[in-house]
Amino acid sequence: MTHLAAAPSPSVRVRAPGKVNLSLRVGAVQDDGYHPLATIFQAVALYEEVTATQVPEGAGVTITVDGPQADRVPVDGTNLAWRAVEALAARVGTAPDVALHLAKGVPVAGGMAGGSADAAATLVACDALWQTGLSREDLAELAADLGSDVPFALLGHTAVGTGRGHLLTPAMTRGEFHWVFAAQAEGLSTPAVYGRFDELGGPGDAADDPGLAEDNGLMQALRAGDPHALGRALHNDLEPAALSLRPELERTLVVARDAGALGTIVSGSGPTVAALARSRQHALALAASWTAEGAADSVWCTAGPAHGARLLP
């Protein structure tokens, strides 16, 4: 009798990046609870890696998670990757049967859109696994329904975001920018930070619908590949709200400035703080200052722009 080994279940791996908002301009809250944004995203080379494996019919979705902060990630239907499976399956009329493994390389609840990257990677992975034939635009539509940051995790590189942050236009950049991120053990809730922004007076006298008119210098710095000019132009309307919820972040910003960072900023809704460096060597020096001063729970050196959600061979 010949023994036939069972064929391995089909499996695909996808990487999607974390992000930093180089500029984040926030308008007045709308009736749907969202704020109109004008933002410039940059993807950075801290990646979420999602492996999707076909499982027998009826097995449903399962999630396992790997990484230093894995215990803070839900493995049920509240995980954004799980919701991505369900959204894609419903869209193409297939059963949501898949085992997901998330290898987390982006700080959790840090304002760097790690969960959004998982959702984007999962869309690309299941799209390949199920050979749906959907276009990248179709996936972007599903992505926008999952969360405001998910379409950018699909696209990657550097892009202007408007609407809720989900309408994207790629931006021209030259060369590589070196970043250091100071992550905190305890995350911040994105709705709580937007809520504090409202309590602090929202956009105040600024236009309800923000624009990027004030970001001409930033766009020019990107096109010129000039990290000094980029450092001066970084801007985040949510920074006062994040600092009001986490006053100790002020010291993290100051330590990086004192150590010669070209610019410092709270990343998105925080509490991660980003510092822009002159070079990779300088990034390592900034990281060492944060560690020496105990101004971060973990420190991550990386560079941007990085690619969007992409299948791995």
Ligand SMILES: C[C@](O)(CO)[C@H](O)COP(=O)(O)OP(=O)(O)OC[C@H]1O[C@@H](n2ccc(N)nc2=O)[C@H](O)[C@@H]1O
């Ligand atoms: C802070 C940023 O990371 C900047 O890119 C994003 O605006 C947040 O994007 P996200 O985490 O994908 O947010 P979503 O999952 O879409 O929304 C979560 C909550 O954040 C708030 N929210 C989000 C986006 C937006 N333009 N206005 C908002 O007020 C709302 O309270 C919403 O209920």
Ligand SMILES: Nc1ncnc2c1ncn2[C@@H]1O[C@H](COP(=O)(O)OP(=O)(O)OP(=O)(O)O)[C@@H](O)[C@H]1O
């Ligand atoms: N795949 C996921 N990975 C991490 N957290 C997830 C995931 N799905 C749901 N969550 C929940 O969402 C919360 C925020 O997660 P995430 O790491 O995406 O935050 P974030 O980077 O601040 O997001 P954003 O920058 O898009 O606002 C976590 O505290 C967790 O409870």
